[in-house]
Amino acid sequence: MAAMTSGFTIKDWAAFAPGIASRAEWMAWAGAPFLPEGEATPALAEMAPMQRRRVDKLGRMALQVAWWCQQEVDENIPMVFASRHGDLGRTYDMLRSLAQGEASSPTQFGLSTHNAIAAQYSIARHLTGNCICVSAGSASAEAAVVEALGLLADEADEALVVVYDCPLPDGYAMYQDEPEAAFAWTARLGRPGADDVRYELQVDAGQGRVDGQVGGLPHGLEVLRFLIGSEAMLEHRENDRTWRWRRHG
Secondary structure, eight states: OEEEEEEEEEEEEEEEBTTBOSHHHHHHHHHSOOOOOSOOOOOOTTSOHHHHTTOOHHHHHHHHHHHHHOSSOOTTOOEEEEOSSOSHHHHHHHHHHHHTTOOOOHHHHHHHSTTHHHHHHHHHHTOOSOEEEEOBTBTHHHHHHHHHHHHHHTTOSEEEEEEEEOOOOGGGGGGOOSOOOOEEEEEEEEOOOTTSOEEEEEEEEOSOOOOSOOSSSOHHHHHHHHHHSOOSEEEEEETTEEEEEEEEO
């Protein structure tokens, strides 16, 4: 039985992965997807240099796409930042240092928390709106959209969703259960009008468990491909839930 379903439209979007940055490149990728590889990092020239030094590759990707999608500052726009792993590379380096008896940096710890990237964006752009940070395994993109739909239901005009991740550090590679890549994408979600493309997200409980992913992309990128592509439906099973995305129009 369906537990939740709701609709939205996408007002604007942006994305970055090594080798794919422009909208034209992403649209071509959506038609013939591949797993992004490489070490390219966005310039993030919009951020002041002293503050830019505080964010690493994951943060630069997330903040860059958010900036691209929010050219004009709306200081009250609510935001949802979602990452399955967060800045796990920074956390892993700190744990390794502790295991070797070295001192831990309070600054590094502060920047490793799951809301640190969102906080850096809010500070840099002087944003005062609601900000939510989520992590929900392979369904982190779904969790982000659910939160955004709640914000829209609470009378927000739009909600900014930012989804981002990097591959696991080598020490955690044994826990990998889906293809991994460095990527970030963002979308401004709003309530659909009569002429807008309408998306729906529905979740059903009790559909059985799927361990691991099939296909060649992390699920976060599968969601992006659906949102910018032309397919009518995307389905994702995780734990005892089945998530179904649908496009109308």
